[in-house]
Each structure stands twice: as structure tokens, then as C-alpha cells.
Amino acid sequence: DAHELIDTAISTALKESKPVYISISCNLPAIPHPTFSSEPVPFSLSPKLSNQIGLHAAVEAAAKFLNKAVKPVMVGGPKLRVARACEAFVDLADASGYALAVMPAAKGLVPEHHPHFIGTYWGAVSTAF
Numbered sequence: 001d002a003h004e005l006i007d008t009a010i011s012t013a014l015k016e017s018k019p020v021y022i023s024i025s026c027n028l029p030a031i032p033h034p035t036f037s038s039e040p041v042p043f044s045l046s047p048k049l050s051n052q053i054g055l056h057a058a059v060e061a062a063a064k065f066l067n068k069a070v071k072p073v074m075v076g077g078p079k080l081r082v083a084r085a086c087e088a089f090v091d092l093a094d095a096s097g098y099a100l101a102v103m104p105a106a107k108g109l110v111p112e113h114h115p116h117f118i119g120t121y122w123g124a125v126s127t128a129f
Contacts, residue, residue, distance in 0.1 A: 011045055017082045072098045075121050078105035090114060 009020040066072055074093055080086045086109045093100045093116045101121040102110050110117065120126075 007043055010043075014045060015048070017084075066096070066098075072096075073118070074098050074100040075103065076100065076106050076110055077103045078109075080106055080109050086110065 006022060009022050012018075013020040074089065074096075076086075076089050080089055089100070090110060092098075093114070098116065099118045100110060100114065100116050101118050103121055107120060
């Protein structure tokens with residue numbers, strides 16, 4: 001069942017944007033097996049589905065919270081890359097007008113020449129500005 005296990009590992013890596021590990025004993029690759037085909041195995045990924053009701057409720061709650069803020073600042077972290085959300089993060093800053101900063105592990109994920117960019121946020125090391 002190597003075909004299924006390998007396909008499952010690859011699809012999990014693509015869906016979760018996380019590493020997977022495939023371990024094959026060093027004496028197995030050279031052994032021919034009758035189930036191995038020289039033709040590629042068909043492979044497809046099912047699209048991610050979104051809970052539209054939950055998404056709408058989350059957006060409404062976030063907007064309500066942020067509209068009460070005096071000086072909101074968006075702080076981007078390294079998970080922007082994993083979520084493939086760098087562009088959406090910048091688009092949100094453009095649409096909202098909020099200042100944006102990045103954590104050290106997210107340097108380079110947001111353009112530092114962006115008009116709302118205020119620098120790198122280092123937690124307790126950062127100044128109050």
C-alpha cells in the first residue's frame with residue numbers, strides 16, 4: 001500500500017502546509033514488486049471548504065472589536081507565509097488604514113516601504129512607539 005501512503009503524505013503536506021516524513025528502508029527501493037506500475041498514479045486534491053456562517057460571524061466580531069480601538073496596529077508573524085496570507089495582510093492594512101508591523105521571524109513578508117509600515121515588533125524589547 002505504498003502508493004496510498006505516499007499519496008496521503010503528499011496531500012497532507014499540501015493541505016496543511018506542514019512537513020511530512022516518508023521513511024523507506026534502504027533495502028526496499030531496488031526490489032521489484034508486481035503492484036508497481038510504470039504509469040503514473042492519478043492524484044487530485046479536494047478543495048478546502050469554508051464555513052461561510054462562521055466566517056461571517058468572525059468578520060463581524062473582529063470589525064466590531066477593531067472599530068472600538070483607538071490606535072489599532074496589525075502585527076504580522078511568520079504564520080503569514082504558511083497561510084499564504086501576506087498579500088491579504090497588506091490588502092487589509094490598505095483597506096483599513098491601520099499601521100502594520102512585523103515580528104522578527106516575519107521580516108521580508110511585508111514590504112517595508114509600505115506607507116503604513118512602522119517597523120519590527122520585538123515584544124518587550126520594542127519601544128512604546
